[in-house]
Amino acid sequence: MSLLHAIESQARRYAVRSPWIYRINAGSCNGCDVECATTALIPRYDVERLGCQYCGSPRHADIVLITGPLTARVKDDVLRVFAEVPDPKVTVAVGVCPISGGVFRESYAVHAPVDQYLPVDVNVPGCPPRPQAIIEGVAQAIEIWKERI
Amino acid sequence: MNFMRIFARNLMRGPSTVPFPFGPAWTPQRLRGRIQFKLASCTACRACEQVCAPGAIRFDKTPEGLRFMMWHNTCVFCGLCEFYCPTDAISQSDDWHLAHRVDKKFEMAIRETVPYTACTGCGMKTLASAPNPVGIVPPFTAEEIEQHRHLCPACRKKALTNRGATP
Numbered sequence: 001m002s003l004l005h006a007i008e009s010q011a012r013r014y015a016v017r018s019p020w021i022y023r024i025n026a027g028s029c030n031g032c033d034v035e036c037a038t039t040a041l042i043p044r045y046d047v048e049r050l051g052c053q054y055c056g057s058p059r060h061a062d063i064v065l066i067t068g069p070l071t072a073r074v075k076d077d078v079l080r081v082f083a084e085v086p087d088p089k090v091t092v093a094v095g096v097c098p099i100s101g102g103v104f105r106e107s108y109a110v111h112a113p114v115d116q117y118l119p120v121d122v123n124v125p126g127c128p129p130r131p132q133a134i135i136e137g138v139a140q141a142i143e144i145w146k147e148r149i
Numbered sequence: 150m151n152f153m154r155i156f157a158r159n160l161m162r163g164p165s166t167v168p169f170p171f172g173p174a175w176t177p178q179r180l181r182g183r184i185q186f187k188l189a190s191c192t193a194c195r196a197c198e199q200v201c202a203p204g205a206i207r208f209d210k211t212p213e214g215l216r217f218m219m220w221h222n223t224c225v226f227c228g229l230c231e232f233y234c235p236t237d238a239i240s241q242s243d244d245w246h247l248a249h250r251v252d253k254k255f256e257m258a259i260r261e262t263v264p265y266t267a268c269t270g271c272g273m274k275t276l277a278s279a280p281n282p283v284g285i286v287p288p289f290t291a292e293e294i295e296q297h298r299h300l301c302p303a304c305r306k307k308a309l310t311n312r313g314a315t316p
Binding site for chain 1: 164165166167169170174180202203204220221222223224225226245246247248249250251254257
């Protein structure tokens, strides 16, 4: 039992240092997605210095980046995928669309803001935000992640 | 042996990664970032509200005056408000540090009120806004702006006619 406990605390120590990022596109125009990809793939910005890595499955994720105004078409799918992310998780809304709706605000086709359906922790406004701004948001999310785990 | 050349070049130039968030980040001079508002220059013409595509700018009538409200979380940094503002009361800075925790969501706003005043000419209740400088030759001096600020629209017209300017 004590061995299990030791393994768990050790795993927790490593998990704090490397939260994995998962990106959900909730009907985004792809502008913010390009900036999110930029933060990971281009050495100039390189979000992996913070120990983050983009992962392909929601079940491996610790930090969720949501882009897009949550269109009526993808709403159910986004909520299903988000529910698959294990707790504890930190949610970051990237771009003005998930935060308030941006230019799509009060449209019949979008369900923005996202925080009336999902617990959002950090907002990164911008249309799209700069890669550095996204990194700043991810850094704030990591601070919250350290408290949660 | 091409890799040796690249290796030597990389050794000399150092890493190309921007040190942010551990160090400062380079910002282009003309980056369109956070909106700034200068209440003293506002003419209350509401052109910015008219052109704002996402509806980030709103004017409300309150008992104290005309309230200007601008929410950074809806702004798409298009710059139309700055372009159409006749007095540069609204402008864009190069500040892009807008990421915040969600409990600060509604603090990311500018709330300012253009107050009501009594017209020094006729005593009518009027907005103490700056006069519109478009088409005024020669341009307003600072004292004239302060004079016009405390005049109602009709008295401003009279003052302009006396001044001999083309309205």
